[in-house]
Amino acid sequence: MLTIGVLQMTSGVDPEANLAVIEDAAKRCAKRGALMLFTPEMSLLLDRDRARARAWIESDAPDRVIESLSVIAAKQHLDIVVGSIPVAAGGGKWANRTHYFHPDLGPPVTYDKTHMFDVDLASGESWRESNAYEPGREVVTVEDTPLGRLGLTICYDLRFPALFGALGDRRCDAIAVPAAFTRPTGAAHWHVMLRARAIEAQAFVIAAAQVGRHEDGRETYGHSLVVDPWGEVLLDMGGDAPGLGFCDIDLGRIREVRAQVPALANRREIAKS
Structure with missing residues (x-):
């Protein structure tokens, strides 16, 4: 049995x-004896004002933050999965990028969000993530984490079973879905x-989320x-407030x-017509 921390945030x-949060x-987490910390999508900057966000994203500030997070992981002897940080990706666009920090001060493992959230909702909300962000093109796993093999995804990726199928084929023990x-x-x-993706991949799914009303005016579900x-849902932090939750993980449950239900072993390729 091992303990992980899940940080629910109202990032600004x-x-x-x-x-600082x-x-x-x-x-x-270190005081509690947790081995890993998971944070939400856009943990470091959640700002729909892209002109204002650009000043930070396209400076050297993200590099300084990434260095600080690496030091924090080392100092606390903790693996930290920062759900995502917006970073410059070249060509005038940005990447929505997960960073996995080991406590050994090595470079983080990164994953760029694959699927862009381009929608018009019945509520009147309209989002065009692809206007600013370049999609990722690689399936990424992190080997030898405290949870075993960890698959990386971000938020809207959740709606695309093929990505989770690929992570299942790689026999991921856990999948992060910061959102x-x-x-x-x-x-x-x-x-x-989230329950369906866990069942399909036969893996733990850890989904750290943003919650509440944010400085930029948006509201998130938590x-x-x-x-x-x-x-089975082992932890649900509710939709009312930010906070830090802990969950005990029994890796024997995967086996x-x-x-x-040996669904992964029984899976067959379906011919495309």
């Missing part, structure tokens, strides 16, 4: 303030999709979840579920 437009959570889900889509689909390979 001040990266230093958001970094993550550092405090890392200290509390900043809107309230309407979260209320409709968040729990059922309900950071940890789901086991059978689809039990895969033996009971």
